[in-house]
Amino acid sequence: MKPYLTMEEIISIPRLSEPAVSEDGCKMAWVETTTDWDKNEYPEHVQVYDTRTETKITLETGSASSNSPAWSITNRLAWLGLRDGLGQIFVLAEGKPIQVTSIKTGVISFQWAPDGEGIYFIAPDLKCQEAFEKRKELYGDFSYAERDRTWNSLYFTKIGSDEDLIKANSTPKDLRPEDQEPERKLLGDENHHVLGFAVSPDSRSIATIAAPGSDAEAKEDAKVYLFDMPTSELKELPVPKPLDNSGMVLFSPDGNKICYGKPINEGKWLNVTTLEILDLRSGDVSRPLIDLDECTFPVRWSDKGLVFTIQRRTDYYVYMIDNEGKIVPLLDKPGTVSLSAAVTQKGDSLATLTATRDKPFEIYLNGKAVTNQTRYYDSKTLSHKEVVTWQSKDGTEIEGILITPPDLDEKKTHPLLVVVHGGPTWAAFPTPTSNLYYPYEQFVERGFILLDVNYRGSSGYGDSFRKLNYRNLGIGDYEDVISGVDMLVEKGLADRERVGIMGWSQGGYISAMCATYSTRFKAVSVGAGISNWYTYYVNTDITPFTRHYLGDTPWNDPEIYAKTSPITYIRKASTPTLIQHGDQDPRVPYPNAKELYRGLKDKGVPVELVTFKGMGHNPKKPGFHRAIMKQNFAWFCHYLLGE
Template sequence: MIKKNSNYLTIEEVISIPEFQDTSISEDGQRVAYVRKTPDWDNNTYRQHVWVYDGNIDKSYPLTIGKNESLHPRWSPDSQNLAYLSPVGEGNERKKQIFIQTSQDMGAIQISHEEQSVENFKWAPDGKGIFFTANRPETEKMKLRKKLYGEFTNIDQDFHFNTLYYLDIEKGKQKTNTLYNLPKDLYEKNATQDNQKDQKHNEISIPIIDSMDLQIQNYDVSPNGKTVVFITTPTPRMIDLLKKEIYILDLNSKEIEKLETTSHHAQNVMFSHDGSKICYGRYVKEKMFFNNIELEIYDLKSKRVTQPILDIDENVIPVRWIEEGILVIWQEKTNYRMGILSEDGKMTPLVGSNDTVAIHPSITSDGKNVAYIKATSQEAPEIYLNDRCVTELYKYYEGKVKSQKEIIHWTTKDGLKIEGILSKPIDYDSSRTYPLIVVVHGGPIGTSLAIPTMNKYQPIEQFVEKGFIVLEPNYRGSAGYGEAFRKANYRQLGLGDYEDIVSGMDVLIEKGMVSSENVGIVGWSQGGYISAFCATYSNRFKAISVGAGISNWMTYYVNTDITHFTRFYLGKTPWEDEEIYRKTSPMTYINNASTPTLIQHGEKDSRVPVPNAYELYRGLKDVGVETKLVIFKGMEHGSDKPGIHRVILKQNLDWFSHYILGEPADESRSY
């Protein structure tokens, strides 16, 4: 009989744990703004709110509450004002606009009134204005087309580009004051008229890159406020994210220059502290998802390009360039690190060593203060100001038992060294044999981390409470283990993944920890694909759950919004090499299937389109395998509703409890 402990977090408690995002530190180093995301159970949604920790009073407080949400906080250069985005309007007409809060005691004021949502913004260095990106207003030609014929899309032709705007803060405040002093009918009339004026470049928000049919992916403003550097792609399509180019805009002359550096630009372009150089991430080799991204520095005067020499076999991402060097972040196995990188390649670490996940950093221009989110195997993610924790997420775990997490290692038959996270019950008994659940992360360039569980797709803590032990393998292709490991699944999808997983299972079985007769596997996205592959390729599992998984690479290739992903990993198109598409597809082995399989999928998933779910379901049904298909209405590749997360977790827990532990199926349940 498996012993149960009722003090583990429940599914509802796991979903209710707040998630921290997007830190912003004030230049005086005294305050940290951050986003706190929590579920609104009554309205079945998640709410994002900007909170501020004020070191002067050692207290945190929210800027918005309830349905009045906020996100993307950024302090003004003088630390006096905090700008953020907040949705305005009702229903599908809600658009994110820029608000400014001048103090805790005074309310925020809306300063942008755009027809389209503001997606990203930065303060002008003088603090008098704000640069932001937003989609261009709909053209009169497009409006006429809709009126005459209704809505349709010419695939790979109808693109809605964004552009970069500049907003004068004082004029934005004046506009808001004028509008809000009017009756509602006149307010709405004036707002409509002003939106029409915005399309003609009025004096409130001015498009400064309006002549280019390109999508702006990232940008920065020079310290003197006279120049903008920006990265573009030829279209907004995901498939074009590897066709980036860098441009420089002179704000006085309006001249735009394309930088002839390299075609391998990746992300995060920024100016040096004195404006003489820029840096950005670039692919070291060919533009492939699994190749390393390194830093490149471009001298704007000499046109000389250099790369700091680093002994880091992983992606290095720049965050901010200060006088001491460039704040960068990178991953090392199951750790996330950050440090200050000098131009000659010297790295000054900022946080911890092993057993540390430090993400979303922000730093003051003098380099003396840094804010970030940090978690360890024993500590939940918290906001830190320098080395001091300023939030209290740990309270959600008080009085609760957490699974014991450890990192284990094994070697595959083809010589790859694999790591995995093993979660065991608090009362683990080494003399016993346990049932096992394998939880497979997505990506494949993802990583399972040894931090307290906040997983909203696989009920890890509840599995452990039931008496399972849980293995989360960082299979070939996972991030954090170097470029060669990330590309080790090239033309080995499914087959290599299977070897990584079963070899880890075999180690636990050989040690007497796990019963070979009681093993299940569950995953979402790429993890769902690996679970689907195991469902048809193998009979080693007693129960399987496939979440948003690929079942047929051919079906996937012609339907997904990231077609290039398939070409990169399988090497060729299906028209060039049908055999590799067959060999790596779960459907190829459908006649071998024998394991009860739960399939969960979003109705509107464009990343892994829903035909993949129907194809696997029909195949399993036809060969007589017990299966259940759940389609979540309106859901894309992942859910943004706590209620959906709740039922996904409950269905997975019940599926494995029934088919592995032998618990009776409760047909009376509403899900």
């Protein structure tokens, strides 16, 4: 039998993202993230592929990071590259990367002007940052909670011809013509933190979504505006709150309509969001995709129609609303997962990042793969992945991915590991293994079977399913998990006495709940998980999340915070627990790990707390991913296999 992928091989497989296709359909660009073990980092670089010559080049900008490739209407390529730790825009001119911005706050995102002669971009406001730097210089470094307002602004920079860019790049700044000097601020202030924007086809108007601040609370009050370029007038459009939190907005090709995302029903974070279209002339509003009952993610409003992606259970498809309002499938073959897409303005070329049940994620152009990720898997034995369903305690149908050896012996029972994804609005997909937290392939090789659960609240199953964990976090999730375990035990596949569970973020929270709320598990791994909703509420960077899922603040409804917190059940805990957490985590702050650790330790429960120094909510270094994998492998092999 061929060997399974090792942990190091999984981490070393390049990861692809952000496909972009040139307007003539002849070139592709995407981001490839590789692994540098010596520097302990993940360099990411833009790749450019020419379909005519079938050749690929890597864009080098002298930094460890380049991303966000975008083609102009005239087939010029721009991207973001790091300079002194900040993102700056580069343009490919006659095969050479030329830096075209040098804003001190760094660029967050950008778009080409419709005519291809300039670039609009979002950046932290320069004057705002300068004011804070001046205060720091005078008094030292301090901040006022919720009073120190920061915001992003929208800027424009003119882009000359390739010849002009090369000439300017070789000329001292003080000798360059004024029209080649940098960026011009268009809009943004303390009451208008720019989240996203779109430029009208005639470049006379900019539709923008802006909030009265940059924190999660302020984003709840984001509004849609129209900025008139000739007069610099900013006009609020008649779009009731709330919006989705993506900041996405698009213009129709004729410039008469815009679209943006709106949550349906109550407008909570757990609700499905749909596309809403506003006619700028009549004021009419429509929601053409409301009946799809799942989040839709717009790609582009092309001349042929509005292209979008949508998750359907464990598949991800690409569709289009054509100019007659009909929903047309562009890529909806069962078993495909297309996580991102790009389309030309004419709508005649489609690029996707797509995986299937037996093929890893590749970049495709009009259905043809232009990458070859399969070479990393071809010489290996791969685990078998199958979609399974079962009923939870309340009768809700739950789906998950059963992961087994390809030659599974169904006549014997096996140690079972449950995997719980984060989110909660995300899902597990039956695609070849690429998980960097848990060594699926090594576990399978060692004799485990795994169940990756799409518990209530997961994406892809409609609005009603998403809302099932409202004021029911942890409790309903536990029932979904344990009913899946029971299903495999009843089938004779899983050993009831050898079951473990592991997860990161929301998955870590559910794992923590299983460690204290239940005695059914032999071992647990909690990655960046919540242990106490009180602690989380007052420390996280997304405070509204808690209110949206639990329905109130801990001061008004302490009972629901206690009911759904793993720490509440610590007195009956007995399950050996591995806790992995970054000490710089802003999303699930580190005190959550310390509380769970101290509670289990005081109870005499076997517990290990691993603190990753300088790490945020997710690891950014291959060494950390390797350590996390190895620690989990050792933990479960010890407690479930006795090693």
